Amino acid sequence: MEQYANYFKPRNFLIDLLYTIIISTLIAEFLTFTGITTKSFIMNLIVSQSFGISFCSIIMFLLWIFKPEKTASLVFVIIIGIASGTLIGLQIGSFALQQIFSVTLKQPEKSLFQVIILAITFGMIATYFFYSKSRLKVSQELIQQERIKRLSSEKEALEANLRLLQAQIEPHFLFNTLSNVLSLIDTDPANGKSMLMDLIHYLRTSLSRTLHDPITLDQEIDMIKAYLNIQKIRMGDRLRFKIELPDAVRKHPFPPMLLQPLVENAVKHGLEPKMEGGEIMIKAMEEEDLIRIEVMDTGLGFSSFHETGVGIGNVKERIQLLYGEKGRLIIEENKPSGVRAIIEVPKHGV
Amino acid sequence: MVYKAIIADDEKELRTHLKSILSEIWPELMICGEAKNGKEALELVESKRPQIAFLDIRMPGLSGMEVAKKNCRSLSYRICNCLRSVCDRSL
Numbered sequence: 118m119e120q121y122a123n124y125f126k127p128r129n130f131l132i133d134l135l136y137t138i139i140i141s142t143l144i145a146e147f148l149t150f151t152g153i154t155t156k157s158f159i160m161n162l163i164v165s166q167s168f169g170i171s172f173c174s175i176i177m178f179l180l181w182i183f184k185p186e187k188t189a190s191l192v193f194v195i196i197i198g199i200a201s202g203t204l205i206g207l208q209i210g211s212f213a214l215q216q217i218f219s220v221t222l223k224q225p226e227k228s229l230f231q232v233i234i235l236a237i238t239f240g241m242i243a244t245y246f247f248y249s250k251s252r253l254k255v256s257q258e259l260i261q262q263e264r265i266k267r268l269s270s271e272k273e274a275l276e277a278n279l280r281l282l283q284a285q286i287e288p289h290f291l292f293n294t295l296s297n298v299l300s301l302i303d304t305d306p307a308n309g310k311s312m313l314m315d316l317i318h319y320l321r322t323s324l325s326r327t328l329h330d331p332i333t334l335d336q337e338i339d340m341i342k343a344y345l346n347i348q349k350i351r352m353g354d355r356l357r358f359k360i361e362l363p364d365a366v367r368k369h370p371f372p373p374m375l376l377q378p379l380v381e382n383a384v385k386h387g388l389e390p391k392m393e394g395g396e397i398m399i400k401a402m403e404e405e406d407l408i409r410i411e412v413m414d415t416g417l418g419f420s421s422f423h424e425t426g427v428g429i430g431n432v433k434e435r436i437q438l439l440y441g442e443k444g445r446l447i448i449e450e451n452k453p454s455g456v457r458a459i460i461e462v463p464k465h466g467v
Numbered sequence: 468m469v470y471k472a473i474i475a476d477d478e479k480e481l482r483t484h485l486k487s488i489l490s491e492i493w494p495e496l497m498i499c500g501e502a503k504n505g506k507e508a509l510e511l512v513e514s515k516r517p518q519i520a521f522l523d524i525r526m527p528g529l530s531g532m533e534v535a536k537k538n539c540r541s542l543s544y545r546i547c548n549c550l551r552s553v554c555d556r557s558l
Contacts, residue, residue: 293478300484351478355527389477392504392527 130177133247134170140243141169154232160220163213168206168236169243175202176244195248199240203233277434294347301350312350318343323374334371334401334408338362341380345397348384355394356384366401369408369464372439378428379412379458387416387455395455406464407443414455436460472519473500475508475534477526485521505529512538 145161148154154161176198185191210232214220294316301309322340338360345358380397388395395415402409429448436444443463451457472489476482482501489496499515502508505528512520512534520538522531 293481296484297478297480300480300487303487304480304483350480353479355477389525390527392506394527 129251130181133177134173136247136250137169137173137243138166140246141165144169144239148235153235154228160214160218163217164206164210164232165239167210167213168202168240171206171209172199172202172240172243175205195244199237199244202240203236206236207233274438277431277438293351297351308350312347315343315346319347323377331370332373333367334369334410335362335367337371337373337376338399338401341377341399344377344380345384352384352389352394355391356388356397357395358397358399361398361400363401363403365403366408371408371462372435375432375435376410376412376460378432379460382428382458383412383414383416383456387414387418391417403464407461408464410460411457412459413451413457415451415453416455418450418455432460436462469495469497470519471497471499471515471517472521473502473508473511473515473517474498474521475502475505475511475526475531476521476523477503478523479503481523505531505534508534509537 142162142165145158145165148161148165149156149158154164176195179194179198180191183190183194185194294312298309298313298316301312319340322336322343342360345356349356349358376399380399383397388397398411398413400411400413402411429446433446436446440462445461447459447461449457449459474482474485476485482503486498486501489498496519499517500511502511503526505526508520508522508526508531509529511517520534522534524531
């Protein structure tokens with residue numbers, strides 16, 4: 118109901134006043150045509166305008182003063198408005214008639230009563246018209262708000278995807294890898310070549326695909342392999358990794374860039390800062406109606422792991438967007454050391 | 468006077484890369500040791516007493532910044548903490 122209170126603005130008042138004048142004119146024409154009161158159009162017009170404008174101004178004034186938020190108080194305001202509008206309209210109308218035509222409404226009693234009944238009836242009908250009009254406007258505004266909300270949530274999803282894409286092209290990673298390649302060209306060209314090929318593979322898969330394109334799990338794993346190969350050249354013996362990908366889940370559809378941030382976290386926060394390095398184990402498995410992928414590392418563990426980091430937050434957000442309650446991300450301590458991240462997604466999409 | 472220097476970086480290739488750049492632009496500089504983490508760097512600084520130490524900022528164990536701070540206080544070394552920027556500029 119709060120929206121109804123907001124509806125009454127000066128501009129709306131002027132529009133409604135215009136409507137009132139038009140409606141009053143129509144009523145006057147109707148009365149002249151049927152001859153219920155008098156055959157004089159001018160007289161009917163004067164009386165109906167004085168009632169109409171009184172109703173409209175008083176009701177709008179009361180709404181503006183009290184700003185009713187409940188239906189009961191709105192009805193109360195309208196009743197008060199119609200009652201006092203009838204009284205005031207009657208005074209103005211009879212005064213005008215007396216001045217212009219020297220006609221008095223007060224006699225006989227029957228015609229006065231008739232005028233009041235007509236005024237209240239038409240007043241109620243017109244009020245109902247305004248009420249439905251404002252309701253229509255309010256519901257249109259609500260629809261508009263809904264649309265804005267939907268659009269902005271779509272925008273948020275897009276922005277999340279963009280952030281994710283940007284995170285993949287971290288300049289430090291790129292420059293570091295290129296420095297390594299540059300050095301390897303002199304010292305170990307074969308290794309340099311394979312590192313460059315891995316970089317190309319990694320960039321191609323992470324940059325060329327839009328995040329809405331469905332890919333298969335083995336495509337994502339291939340890209341992660343390229344990433345880990347690059348990191349392996351940088352870190353040497355300090356990084357070891359193993360990937361278990363059963364044939365059954367190989368061709369399962371999987372959203373791109375969902376697993377990669379977890380692997381990147383394991384390297385960056387788990388193994389890189391650890392003096393002796395460690396191992397990363399990626400395991401995919403099929404359960405009844407879900408696919409479960411675990412990323413385990415033997416790194417420093419939660420002490421250096423940022424669960425609230427951009428990468429993890431993004432993965433959580435995307436799982437929520439893609440699967441709702443059916444998908445989840447679990448992050449727990451790995452025994453004896455490190456972090457274990459588990460992604461579970463439904464087997465048959467959403 | 469021949470300057471002595473050490474290089475500390477956890478990535479072997481980047482150490483090699485920096486060494487080759489240095490041999491080109493500063494042939495008389497003597498690289499007297501290499502470290503692959505902060506702890507080793509600290510030990511090298513203490514044992515070899517180089518005038519210059521090239522320290523990577525992000526290293527396992529002790530960061531380049533921490534190594535630099537520890538030495539700046541006790542010795543009058545001027546420590547360059549610029550391995551990354553040297554490598555980036557060379558690209």
